[in-house]
Amino acid sequence: MEIGVVLPFLFNGVVLGLIFAVVAVGFTLILGVMEVINFAHGGLFALGCYFAFTVQQMTNFWGGLIVAPLVVGAIGVLIERSAVRKIYGEDPLFGLLMTFGIYFVIEESIRIVWGPAGYSVTAPPFVSGAINLGFMYYSKYRLFLALISVGVIIGVWIFLEKTPYGGVIKAGAVDSEMVMALGHNLPKLRMFVFGFGAALAGIAGVIAAPIWGIRPTVGVEVLMPSFVIVVLGGIGSFWGSVIGGLLVGISTSLMVLFFPRASDIIPYLLMTIILMLRPRGLMGEKSILEE
């Protein structure tokens, strides 16, 4: 097979992987700091798609890109304050069940507000069409999307690694009691992390909408890969989520070319193999979450 045939699929895979990575990073952040498996994350992603869709009809692409994640972040804060904070420190099962329920509340609310049908979203005019890369033509919007995703991922990394807030958040994931004893406001920190993670899902939703289209169940389509990504990347690891996202994206996309029917299954096969070789995932280390 010619490389010219494979390349677009490889590029699509990277773009897909970057979207997954943005979702998975937010998911991992919530998982790491609060020990909550946030099933509602897919719903927040879907809300990002829909809010952007509505806001963009009133303003433009940038309006949606800024407003939608903020609104989704606020909804995340609301969810955290009204429900999720009641189950911190409990069996992880309760967080899972609760957010599972919240997911369905979101999905059904979307059906009530926007209707059960899906919509297609057009890419903003300044990045519509294709660009000549010299060796092939490629969608401008997908490149733009990749750029934003990389920007978001690096931004989050800088925030976590280079700012004092990041230090507190990371410490909160390791020893929440100590963080509180040192005088940090842990409830506020957790609320912020949940909102921040939700906003990341929202951003991913906004930028993915033009290539995926939107429908009430779009959240699950990105939530399920998130589980695989965090497991194969290593639970609680930032770069694990990014690498896991890229692996899942690229393998899925290449499989679409070679053996389309297995494209849904390949991430799980990858996960199985990786877990056999490294039971904690690629970047997973022994952590307190295990005990």
Place this chain on the structure above:
Amino acid sequence: MPTQKKSLKISMHPLIPFFIIFAVLPYIPFLGEYLSLWIEVMIWVIFAISFNILLGYTGLPSFGQGAFFGIGAYGAAITFLRLVKGVWIPIIVGIIVATAAAAFVGLFVCRKRGIYFALITIAFSQMFFFIAFRWDEVTGGETGLSGIDRLSIGIPRLFSIDLAPLLNYYYFVFVFLVICTLLIWRIVHSPFGRVLRAIKENEVRAKYAGYNTSLYKWVAFMISGIFAGAAGALYTLLINSAFSFVLHWTQSGDVVMMTILGGGLVNFFGPAVGAVIFITLRDMLSAYLRQWLLVYGLIFTLVVLFMRGGILGIFSKRRR
């Protein structure tokens, strides 16, 4: 007279009233008319009680248990359509396939617990879902498999029972319910079950006491898969078909919900109570309510917020 009361209590095994309720249910006026609903309820009772071996007794939050239910369902359906037209062999194959799948997944999760356990079980259950969804030649893909008729059981030339009428099938499933419940009761009240409870209380301590906790967890996972597979196979015969929804991730959520809702964390019968309430509620509400999913989601959230001990948990608290 208090002494008499006490002796009565001892002679009355708690499983007996439980079995009696299901034995007479078809003959209770009004309620007895909903035979197919009650069969589904009994199937879910088997599934939920067996699931509770993991959740309530071992403290393992499996969120992918629907996979083994679904694999049992598909195993039975495929066997019926391709190998043997019968009743017993499809059910047995369904159970074996589900157990094998549980043994496989168990290898990856038996050293994990908590969040890790939950995440990996979810991921594997999705894998099985996609296999069923995409492997058209064998599983029928999106449309699934149909035409799995309930045939007769019996001994040739001696007697035979036609399972096609719902009432006959009701008692067929009832026999399974009795056998499975008795077995699970024995398992959780055996020395093996005591080790499982020790693992729930404190796995590290159980390990230091000399128990190979990973092995125990693996076996518990497999046992749970056996019964989930049986429930799935019975379900295939009930609806005469198998389609990818039986493997859907919501199935896994439902069985966890039933177990918590009824009070599986505090009582052996919790999952059964939860299954009865959840399935009947789902049946009624989803038929009459257009926004059923909204209520469905709210139930999950509210139960976790306000009644983690479940329904039986409320009573046990009051008594104290």
